[in-house]
Amino acid sequence: xxxxxxxxxxxxxxxxxxxFDLSGSLGRHFxxxxxxxxxxxxxxxxxxxxxxxxTGPSPQRAKRCLTQxxxxxxxxxxxxxxxEAAIPEHVGLGSGTQMSLAMGSALNAIYGLGLTVRxxxxxxxxxxxxxxxxxxxxxxxxxxxxxxxxxTITPPVLVHLDIPDDWRFxxxxxxxxxxxxxxxxIQAFSQLPPFPQQEAARLCHLLLMQGLPAVAEHDLxxxxxxxxxxxxxxxxxxxxxxxxxxxxxxxAAAMQWLGGQGAAAIGQTSWGPTGFCAVEGVDKAExxxxxxxQYLVKQNLAHVDKLSFxxxxxxxxxxxxxxxx
Numbered sequence: 001x002x003x004x005x006x007x008x009x010x011x012x013x014x015x016x017x018x019x020f021d022l023s024g025s026l027g028r029h030f031x032x033x034x035x036x037x038x039x040x041x042x043x044x045x046x047x048x049x050x051x052x053x054x055t056g057p058s059p060q061r062a063k064r065c066l067t068q069x070x071x072x073x074x075x076x077x078x079x080x081x082x083x084e085a086a087i088p089e090h091v092g093l094g095s096g097t098q099m100s101l102a103m104g105s106a107l108n109a110i111y112g113l114g115l116t117v118r119x120x121x122x123x124x125x126x127x128x129x130x131x132x133x134x135x136x137x138x139x140x141x142x143x144x145x146x147x148x149x150x151x152t153i154t155p156p157v158l159v160h161l162d163i164p165d166d167w168r169f170x171x172x173x174x175x176x177x178x179x180x181x182x183x184x185x186i187q188a189f190s191q192l193p194p195f196p197q198q199e200a201a202r203l204c205h206l207l208l209m210q211g212l213p214a215v216a217e218h219d220l221x222x223x224x225x226x227x228x229x230x231x232x233x234x235x236x237x238x239x240x241x242x243x244x245x246x247x248x249x250x251x252a253a254a255m256q257w258l259g260g261q262g263a264a265a266i267g268q269t270s271w272g273p274t275g276f277c278a279v280e281g282v283d284k285a286e287x288x289x290x291x292x293x294q295y296l297v298k299q300n301l302a303h304v305d306k307l308s309f310x311x312x313x314x315x316x317x318x319x320x321x322x323x324x325x
Contacts, residue, residue, distance in 0.1 A: 003112040006047045006324035009105050011098035012315045013040035013087045014136045015169065016270040018230040019129075020204050021147065022237065025197035030155070031147035033207065033230070034132035034269075035163055036140040038315040042098045043084040046106040056083025058099065065103040065124065072123045075111045091173060092269035097133030098319075100124035105321050117319070121154050131155025137319040142215055144207070163314035164218045167278055168285035169265075170258065171310040174248040174273040176303060195237055203230055220280055224264020227278075231267030238271075247272035250296075250304055257295055261288060285311045 013036075020031040044062075054062055062083055070077045087095035104120030107113065121127050121134045131145030135157040144159035211226030213219075235245035246252035246268050255275045259266045263277035279285050289309045296304045 004109055004323045006045070007106045007109040008320075008322040008324065009042075009044045009046070009102045009109075010320040011042045011087075011102035011105075011137055012036045012038065012140065012319065013042075013093040013095075013098065014132055014269075015276050016092060016094070016130060016132055017227050017265070017267060018203075018234045020207065020230075021197075021200035022192070022195035022234075023197070023200070024147075025195075025200050028147040028149045028152075030129050031145060031204075032130045032132050032155075033142070033144045033211075033227075034130070034136065035142045035169075036136035036315040036318070037093070037169070038313045040087055040093060040310075040312060041085060042087050042095070042102050044102050044106055045082040045084060046103075046110060047080045048110060049078055049080040052077045052079060054081040054083070056081075056086065058083060058086035058089060058095070061086075061089065061096070061099050062103065065100050066107075068124060069100075069104050069107055069120075073107060073111075073113060073115075075107060075113070079110070081106075088173075092272050092274040094133040094136075094270075097121075097126045098137065100126050101134070101137045101319060105319065109321055109323055118154050127154035131157065135160070136315075140315045140317040142314070144212070159212060161212065161215045162316045163215065164220075165313070166280050166282075167220060167314060168280070168282050169312045169314070170263065170277050170279065170285055170289060171312060172251050172254045172258075172275040173308045173310065174251050174303075175306045175308060176248075176273075192237065192241060199233060203233060206230070220264050220278060224266075224278055227265035227267060228259070231265075235268060242271060246275060248275075250301055250307055251275040253299070253301055253304075254292060254296060254307060257292060258288065261291070263288065282311065282313075 014034045016034045087093050089095045108115045117138050127134050135143035139160045142161045145155040146158045206226050214223035255266050258277045265278040268275050
């Protein structure tokens with residue numbers, strides 16, 4: 001591959017909608033479903049330079065990714081890196097994976113390394129549990145990965161579907177805290193009880209024969225019902241580690257109200273604390289957010305002022321690498 005001087009990369013955020021088999025009852029662990037988001041992303045502008053320089057949000061994470069990649073790939077870190085935007089860290093949107101893939105993709109283009117997205121993920125040890133972040137960088141849309149078997153390097157993508165253009169996802173953020181990550185996350189997985197094989201089978205059946213056909217047929221209600229069931233099951237399993245089905249009680253209250261107003265696919269992305277749900281149409285989504293804010297104020301919940309809200313669409317294409325000049 002040719003080497004280049006200046007590269008832009010966009011890596012989309014993702015909603016992680018849940019795992020299917022946390023105990024590997026048939027020999028493959030995890031397996032998960034998620035979607036790419038359009039309006040939240042990590043964006044880098046990387047240029048060859050005489051020395052290392054970095055500006056923008058999440059600079060420490062970017063520096064760690066760069067150091068790891070340059071060492072593993074045996075390339076120079078003499079680069080000017082402008083982080084134009086960064087996915088918020090540790091709120092369930094895949095910030096770590098997307099920074100790693102964005103930085104790796106930039107180095108791949110700058111130095112003409114000929115790497116695939118999977119190569120970059122393996123070098124940065126991404127996809128150790130879920131393959132959703134890798135899959136949405138590759139393809140966008142809705143992705144189902146097949147979990148980890150004995151010889152898995154990165155979880156394979158089994159299903160990729162486009163999300164209907166009019167579906168909107170309401171995100172509820174709790175600015176007070178972060179979801180489990182790093183060593184805490186590893187310890188939580190090791191301490192959880194076995195996930196029942198019968199429940200794993202039920203979730204897989206629901207997804208294959210109801211959830212995925214519903215996306216193909218643009219049936220948000222049926223798809224949402226499957227995601228809500230999956231989220232409830234996995235959330236109850238994770239509850240001892242995260243303090244409940246939702247990490248944040250305030251987010252839980254907001255999601256309960258949204259479900260009562262007809263929103264679909266009620267859940268928490270990854271370890272949270274961010275909650276999500278889906279509705280048809282941007283107008284409905286924005287109206288629901290305004291009504292939700294009024295409801296929460298009237299309820300006078302503690303710390304409700306720390307909640308924030310965002311309406312996002314799905315991104316039906318993956319990460320973007322642009323070579324300048």
